[in-house]
Amino acid sequence: MADSNVTSLFRSTAAHSPSMAALARESDGTGPVDFCIPCNPYFPTPAMFDEMAARLREIITYYPSSADTITAELCNLLQLPPQCVAMGNGSTELITWIDHLMVRESLAIPVPTFGRWTDQPMETGKRVDMFPLQESNGFALDLTQYAEFIRKRNTKVAVICNPNNPDGGFIHKQALVQFMDSMADLDLIVIDESFLEFADAEVEPSVVQEAMIRPNVVVLRSLGKNFGLHGIRFGYLVANPALAGRIRSMLPKWNLNAFAEHVVFILKEHGAEYAQSLQQVRRDRLDMASHLSALPGLTVYPSQGNFLFVRLPVGAEGTVVRDRMLTEHRILVRECGNKIGSSSRFLRLVVRPQTDVRRLVSGMEQVLYGTRRGAAVPELSTGTNYSSGTAAVDRLVGATNGAGMQNLAAQALGTGTSGAPTPMPVPAAAQIQPQPQPVPMQVPPPQQPQPQPQFQPMVAAAQVQQMPMTGMADHQSNGVGMPMQLPQQAPQQMPPQQQPYGVPAPAPMPPQGPTPTGVPARNGLTAAQVRGATSPNGMQNLAPAPATGWPNAQSWPNAAGMGQTG
Numbered sequence: 001m002a003d004s005n006v007t008s009l010f011r012s013t014a015a016h017s018p019s020m021a022a023l024a025r026e027s028d029g030t031g032p033v034d035f036c037i038p039c040n041p042y043f044p045t046p047a048m049f050d051e052m053a054a055r056l057r058e059i060i061t062y063y064p065s066s067a068d069t070i071t072a073e074l075c076n077l078l079q080l081p082p083q084c085v086a087m088g089n090g091s092t093e094l095i096t097w098i099d100h101l102m103v104r105e106s107l108a109i110p111v112p113t114f115g116r117w118t119d120q121p122m123e124t125g126k127r128v129d130m131f132p133l134q135e136s137n138g139f140a141l142d143l144t145q146y147a148e149f150i151r152k153r154n155t156k157v158a159v160i161c162n163p164n165n166p167d168g169g170f171i172h173k174q175a176l177v178q179f180m181d182s183m184a185d186l187d188l189i190v191i192d193e194s195f196l197e198f199a200d201a202e203v204e205p206s207v208v209q210e211a212m213i214r215p216n217v218v219v220l221r222s223l224g225k226n227f228g229l230h231g232i233r234f235g236y237l238v239a240n241p242a243l244a245g246r247i248r249s250m251l252p253k254w255n256l257n258a259f260a261e262h263v264v265f266i267l268k269e270h271g272a273e274y275a276q277s278l279q280q281v282r283r284d285r286l287d288m289a290s291h292l293s294a295l296p297g298l299t300v301y302p303s304q305g306n307f308l309f310v311r312l313p314v315g316a317e318g319t320v321v322r323d324r325m326l327t328e329h330r331i332l333v334r335e336c337g338n339k340i341g342s343s344s345r346f347l348r349l350v351v352r353p354q355t356d357v358r359r360l361v362s363g364m365e366q367v368l369y370g371t372r373r374g375a376a377v378p379e380l381s382t383g384t385n386y387s388s389g390t391a392a393v394d395r396l397v398g399a400t401n402g403a404g405m406q407n408l409a410a411q412a413l414g415t416g417t418s419g420a421p422t423p424m425p426v427p428a429a430a431q432i433q434p435q436p437q438p439v440p441m442q443v444p445p446p447q448q449p450q451p452q453p454q455f456q457p458m459v460a461a462a463q464v465q466q467m468p469m470t471g472m473a474d475h476q477s478n479g480v481g482m483p484m485q486l487p488q489q490a491p492q493q494m495p496p497q498q499q500p501y502g503v504p505a506p507a508p509m510p511p512q513g514p515t516p517t518g519v520p521a522r523n524g525l526t527a528a529q530v531r532g533a534t535s536p537n538g539m540q541n542l543a544p545a546p547a548t549g550w551p552n553a554q555s556w557p558n559a560a561g562m563g564q565t566g
Contacts, residue, residue, distance in 0.1 A: 032330040033356055035349045038165070038195065038307045040228035042277035044263075048270060052262065064258040067251060074236065074264050084212045084238055086247040089255050091194055091222050091235035092116050097247050098218065098237075099124055102188045108155040110141050111341030114165045114192065118340055129153045132341055138301050139167040139309070143179045150183065158183055161192040163199055166336055166348035168303025173205050180210060180217055187216060194222035194235070198351075199304035200282045208238045218243055225306070226278070227263065234260040281306050285351045291361050292349070295368065306351045309336075313368060318344035321367055329363035 044052070052059070064070070067087055075082045088094035099107075099120045106127040109117045122128050131149050133139040141164065150158055160179070163170045176191060183189055191207055199205055211217040218239040224230040234256060237247065267274070289308055293300045297313025312318060318335035325331045337344030349360070 032326060032332045033352075033359060034332050035352060035356075035360055036332045036334040037230060038225055038305065038348075038350050039230055040226055040277055040281060040306065041352055042280050043226075043228045043270075043274055045270070045273050048266070048273075051266075052259075055262070059258045059262050062258065064254060064256060064261040066253050067248075067256050070256050070261045070264055071236070077264070077268055080208070080238060081212070081241075083241040084244050085236055086239075086244045086251065087234060087236045087256055088247075088251065089257070090224065090233035091192075091220055093233075093251075093255070094220060094235060094237050094247065095120055097250055098188075098190060098220075099126070101246055101250065102218075102243070103157050104187055106153070106155045107157040107159060108146075108150050108153065109159045110146065110161075110164065112139075112166060112336065112339040113159075113161050113341075114194075115339060117159050117161070117192070127155075129155045130340060133164075133167070133169070135311075138169075139164070140169055141171060143171065143175055147179060147182055150186075156187040157190070158186055158188075159190045159192065161194070162205075163195045163303065163305040165195060165305065166307065166334070166339060166342065166346070167301050167309040168195075168305035168307060169301075170199055170201050170205075170304035172202055173207060176207050177210055180207070180214060184214075184216065189217045190220060191217065192220045194220060194225055195305040195307075196221075197226040197278055198281055198285075198306040201304050211238050212240055215240060216243075223260075223263075227267075227274070228277075229259075229263060232257065232259045232263060234264075281351055284353060284357070287354055288349070288351055288357045291357055292364075295361065295364060298364075298368075307334075308349050308351065310347050310349060312345050312347065316345065316368060318347060321347070321364075324367045325363050328367070329359070331360055331363050333360075 068082075071085055071087045072082050074080075074087065075085050086094065088097070095116050103121050103124075103126050106129060107117075107121045108129040108131060110133050111118065111130045112133065118128055118130065129149070131146050133141060141160070146158075146160075160171065160176070162176065180189055191211070193206055193208075196205055206219070207217070208219050208221075211219040218237050220237050221235060223234045223236065224232055237244065239247075285303065285306065285308070289300050289303075292298060292308065292310060297316075299311040301309045301311075303309060312321060318337055322333050322335040325333050334348040334350075335344060336342040336346040336348055339346075352360075
């Protein structure tokens with residue numbers, strides 16, 4: 001693969017990397033060794049792939065069952081009440097609907113993180129309050145400081161990714177529950193557990209049980225990542241019946257494809273293989289971290305995901321490393337320069353089998369040090385406009401004071417509707433910061449298994465009500481979400497005749513201020529109602545939900561995707 005082709009592929013995509021299909025088309029038809037896409041390399045098993053291949057024509061010829069049918073089967077496997085679950089065509093579809101239906105005006109998110117949690121609400125005109133994770137602290141999230149940040153900004157929605165992407169940072173369940181208790185008056189709290197099944201720091205780390213009995217909590221789960229099937233595009237969320245039903249009501253009847261249905265219905269036969277695949281990934285993560293930590297100047301951060309966040313040696317430029325690894329060694333790595341809160345000095349490397357890791361380490365040694373071990377590759381020369389997406393994104397955030405904008409993609413590229421470059425100021429956050437000392441790799445000690453909590457009775461789904469839409473949020477944050485004092489101004493609405501085509505006029509803002517304790521947020525249910533103390537209509541008509549846990553603990557992991565630690 002020629003260098004020019006690599007450059008063209010990365011510059012022509014709006015995503016962080018070209019797809020594996022695009023890379024394969026530019027080569028001999030086979031893609032590179034993939035250390036970029038966080039996928040389980042051990043599941044499905046070869047036998048499962050053979051079985052799916054044998055039934056390929058049958059699977060893709062006919063319509064799948066309805067989403068309700070597929071969701072019911074998944075809930076039977078997970079032992080979750082169907083009224084508390086909504087399945088989507090990938091977690092990004094669910095993030096999109098969460099933003100449209102439940103994010104009223106502002107959203108807080110630690111950065112760096114998964115890009116859709118920053119980009120999606122900005123694209124719909126919401127204010128995004130970005131809480132910067134500190135490199136000097138190993139990118140660990142301090143929940144106390146995060147809560148204070150949310151209160152100071154008066155943010156309405158809080159998001160936590162656990163483990164976080166790209167650094168793999170992990171928050172223990174008890175700490176998350178305490179955070180949810182302290183934020184009970186927010187419109188919504190989202191706990192994104194897309195990578196939680198690869199964690200081993202805690203036996204029962206998921207907060208899905210808490211989500212179902214709380215008025216304002218949604219837990220997002222991925223299936224493509226942990227099942228090794230990104231191409232199928234399926235995921236699900238768990239919440240109380242009112243919140244889950246609200247999302248379900250907006251999804252198409254056939255939003256899940258026939259491959260997703262086939263996989264969901266055969267999973268019950270392969271629980272043992274799935275559990276073994278997770279344990280193997282955890283072992284590989286420790287082995288891979290050990291090998292990478294031996295490279296001079298390379299910092300490896302503690303991770304509970306199926307990936308490792310690494311800082312390149314001083315002087316190394318991530319895009320150069322990425323391109324040379326691909327062209328010279330046919331290895332695809334994730335350069336993190338386009339992640340807000342990160343830079344081109346960081347890579348996210350997916351955990352893979354030991355044979356692939358040895359090839360990765362060998363290639364990194366040659367690219368980073370050449371014949372002189374310890375001499376890092378130089379940064380790109382002055383004048384190159386291709387080094388990283390960080391500057392473009394930071395310019396956008398700085399120019400909008402952290403508020404959302406329409407036409408985000410064009411703005412991020414620095415062009416207006418005419419295509420002419422639009423200069424944007426670079427905020428102070430984009431300036432070079434002093435380099436902290438590396439954070440040592442730590443291996444968490446094994447913990448004793450905890451007893452599986454039992455679910456309380458649960459009400460049926462409440463009526464879905466539409467939430468009022470808002471226009472552009474007030475511009476009160478800077479590039480990293482820090483407070484900024486601005487004069488108070490009354491919101492102005494655009495006259496109907498001047499409203500851009502296809503953009504709805506802003507609706508009147510609902511009453512401001514925190515939701516009183518015990519009052520459901522956005523037409524949800526209080527915890528007392530869900531637990532059975534009361535019901536929305538004052539009648540005791542609550543139906544018991546199925547017990548939690550997986551059908552057979554000996555052959556299939558529990559609802560958090562966790563078997564024994566390993």
